[in-house]
Amino acid sequence: MSNNISTVRQHLLDTLADLRNRENPMEVERARAVADVARVLVDSAKVEVEFIKASGATGSDFMQPDDEEKQAQLPNGITGIRRHQIK
Template sequence: MSNNISTVRQHLLDTLADLRNRDNPMEVERARAVADVARVLVDSAKVEVDFIKASGATGSDFMQADEATAAPQLPNGITGIRRHQIK
């Protein structure tokens, strides 16, 4: 397993499940520590995104797309997909 934003998300979901476990709940202080570390990781990811925008980079190891969210292989002549959302 690589360490990236998806890993952080999964650990947070696991922590939430452990907190909700009525038979053997996680200690609140431990859950708070997990949340604090996750907050620092997310803050560092925000800085990384700002750096990517400023430098023109195309991505990073931490902010990698999962296979499920990666852009599909586009046919020749198609340069991108734009999704619209009705507000």
């Protein structure tokens, strides 16, 4: 798994599952720390999106799903994705 927004999402879902584990729950302070770091990453992604818009760039590595996710999201019969520039 590469480090991108999908990684952040998965870690947050894992943290939620750990918090809900009745037999061995994650400490609340640790969960808060994970959420705080994730919030900073999401905020930096927002800045990155604004940069993409302002500069005319075509995307970023952080904002792209993993290759496995790209393939999983494609409907039957669709074999690829064409990227378009954000305007």
